[in-house]
Amino acid sequence: MPISLQKGQKVDLTKGNPSLSKILVGLGWDVNQYDGGFDFDLDASAFLVGADGKAQPQDFIFYSNLKHTSGAVEHMGDNLTGEGEGDDEQIKVDLSLIPSNIEKVAFTVTIYDADKRKQNFGQVNNAYIRIVDETTDTELIRYDLGEDFSIETAVVVGEIYKHNGEWKFNAIGSGFQGGLAALCANYGIETC
Template identity: 45%
Template structure:
């Protein structure tokens, strides 16, 4: 069982995974909230309509410059080390609705940090999304390293989930857990920068 992350918590991925990590998966899952519609819900685009959450991975170099973004418009990093499984528009089905698979051994040496974000492309805030979570999984054995519950976040439609970064020859993870506003990861960049 993984850690239920608290905002700002720093963990060593390798320690939590019980050894060297070569592959991690960022999973995102959700269901459209039911019965929270009503008059107001309809006005604000709620009312149980379709909800499209998007997982993204932003790649930064030592200087804090964005070098690449893996998201629904680009499902693979230019260097091939990060792969998005594809855009899920509804949250239907069990388990992860979207996944970003990272081969840590193939991430170019010039990349210092990977920042994982969740955005609601359809714009509703997280209080209208049920059972929403994002998690980091050890790709070698499918064990969950860490998990964030998104559904309790009201008034926001985006989250900077975590930063996975190189430090002293190993990969570490900083659970950022900062809510924000933005339908795409790029709209979150001003909020991401202070965490690099």
């Protein structure tokens, strides 16, 4: 049975499970009734962030840059419609390969062309992030975001971070207006 988190909760990943190395981060969502004439294309991304809270352009993993040069983080591909059951997008993380200068990996979701399509996270429900031990296929953590969003077009869903040599997970659920550009600016990347 996975640990179910609330916004702001933090939980150890490796302290009680020292053999944990490979995790699968699954992100999923459903779209409320929407009749705008466009598909609802949500995109998961990961920012590998240093001690200064910033990421370098090569440390931004998304649909156009699927794998980090270290091999530590790999996006499994873009789902253009979000239809179907289960995870809509997945990101694999090998904790043992994360470069020593990286202190956290933030997992985000944005709405592609949100302004043009007049879409926002108020039109999305059942959004979640889950952490799975890839070796045993056991779901360890689940965080359901709830319905806290209205006009936001980007969300930092959660992050894994290093604390005293151990990896932890933080359920964030923080929304942004301005889509992917706002997230990139938040993590110090000038253009995305």
